[in-house]
Amino acid sequence: MTQQPWSAVRETHIGSVFLVGDRAYKLKKPVNFGFLDFTRRETREQVCHKEVALNRRLAPGAYLGVADVTGPDGAVCDHLVVMRRMPDDRRLAKLVRDGVPLRDTIHELARLLARFHEQAERGPAISAQATRDAVRDRWRASFAQVRAFHGTVLDACTGAEIERLAEDFLAGREELFTHRIGAGRVVDGHGDLLADDIFCLDEGPQILDCLEFDDTLRWVDGLDDVAFLAMDLERLGAPELGEELLNEYARFSGDPAPPALRHHYLAYRAFVRVKVACLRHQQGDPAAAELARAYAEITVRHLRRGTVRLILVGGLPASGKSTLAGAIADHLGATVLRSDRVRKELAGFPPEHSAPDEYERGLYTPAHTEQTYAELGRRAEKLLSYGETVVLDASWNSADRRADVIAVSARTHSPLAPLRCWAPETTTAARLASRGNDISDATPEVARRMALDVQPWPGAHTIFTAGTEEDSLIQALAYLG
Incomplete structure (x- = not known):
């Protein structure tokens, strides 16, 4: 020492x-x-x-x-x-800057915070501070204070984007916050977890300086609480430690929060520090302006990553849409809803049940198809309201059905990304001929008839799917941003 x-x-x-x-x-x-x-x-x-x-x-x-x-x-x-007095050389922030191996320390902190939140006080008054509207009010109060620094300390365009993205996320996610309250996730927490205030001692971590001047700022979702420290670790140049902290906290607390909510709370905590840095700048701290801008970059980065999206992956049979939909979902941590699976589930059949038939016959009559797409939209809307990005895998040949999901996108404030898969007919024919155990029942004849009924899809991004899965994914991610 x-x-x-x-x-x-x-x-x-x-x-x-x-x-x-x-x-x-x-x-x-x-x-x-x-x-x-x-x-x-x-x-x-x-x-x-x-x-x-x-x-x-x-x-x-x-x-x-x-x-x-x-x-x-x-x-x-x-x-x-x-x-x-705590020893400065055991300050977590210093250990991070010095590149000290901290994986075990992060695990210990995650376990400590999960136990702290499990034992923390709960109640109606505490829960009321973590409703969607309460969280939005806190954002808006910070917006109001920071706007005075737009154009001087902060870039005005960045400030406007932060406000827009935060408001859009909150507008469509009331059910998510209500569910978190019902699951007992809102606690009397710490409220100000910063690496500068944590000391890694032989007897275990000592976490100092919780918020004491306003109870309502300490009454938060446990994920919101721990996200402050994860954000601070990112600001110190160790985003991998922040991610490890959140992953381990989720494991110890059993918290199944969607990735979008993680990103939202990381952004919120970074914006709190934007506000503090602006106030310090106003008090005469010359270094505070640069710090405010650094925190604003973290804020906007996580708000972008936390955007809840509705992604349509369409195309004719064997165009590669299911393969691409799965790859996108794996990459983004999203949920896939596949029309073939939902259609059979509604009919009472297991997904692997084989039910080939003529075009628009059997399970594929217009009535069955209408029911299938309506159910896709219903499930998607529920998942989007809970903060889950959704990938809808279906043909999307009908403009009316696309209009229905556009309405779902609008109601949940979830940007829509339409992707149309295309491959040459020789490629799709070879795929149809070589299909083994696939839940799709499409035959070459059905594919030919469907191709005659495709309605124009303006605005859809065409993905060339005759190459590898990786090639298709790269194209899709370029459109998704």
Whole structure:
């Protein structure tokens, strides 16, 4: 362990920390930022005591109590949180920057946070802070504060894109947030998990500095809580550690959250730091502007990656659409809904049941087909509302059926990506002739008749599928962005 200076002073936008010997003393600044107001001494005293009580949940040996500050006349004029001083060289942020192997530490932190959230307080008042509308209100409050810095600290176009992407995600995902509340995922958490405030000691990680000045900012989805630290690890140049943290947290907590929600909370936490950096810039910190821009890049990157999309993969029989749909889903972590499978399920047959027939006969009458596409749309809408990107694998020959899923896309604020698979007739004929155990019942004659009924599909991106699966996927991803 390296020798620390005997004394030092650290500043944040809301307080000062005085490091003296083996103690740290935290003083609250008498500031009012709207989301907190420390201008009254009595408020600062209450917050100091609350800070000690709350932080003892994750660092019981670090928080020693509250000391009064007296003036020359002996009257109390302020208050200090008294802490055991942590060794700087064991700070998680420093270990990350130094390239120290941290996989075991990340696993330990994930286990600790999962257990902390499992034991954390829950209740109606806490859950109310993690509804879709409550999350949106927090975003909007931050938008309002950051807009003043558009064009100076932040690029105005980036700021506008952040607002648009966040609003679109939230507009279509009310059911997702309601489901999270019903599953008990909303807790009285930490609220401000940063690598600078975590110390990796022999007795285990010590997690300091939870949010104490506003309970509602600490009442969050557990994934939202841990995403703050994952985002901070990414900002420090270790995105793989952030991903490992989220994966291990999901394993220890049994949390099946969709990838889109992970990205949304990573973006939200990065934008919180955008706001803080802007406030620090306003206070005269020259380095804060660059930090705000770095956090904004993280924000927009995760909002883009967390966009919930509806992807249509269409084409004639043996055009390679099912192969491409599966490859896209694997790459994006999306859900595939295949018309052949849904059609047989609705008819009460297992997927492998063979039911070939003439064109528009048997299971393939217009009525059966209408029912199949209606069910595809219903299931897709449900999954999209829960934050799952959906790939719909069907022929999509009918303009009316495409119009129905366009409406699903609009209702769930999920961008639509139409992809039309095409291969030469010699290729599709060879594929049809060599098919083995496939759930599709299409015959060469059916394929020929279907080709005569294809309605124009303006706006669809054509994917040439006569090559390898990888070639087709590369083309599709280029369109998907």
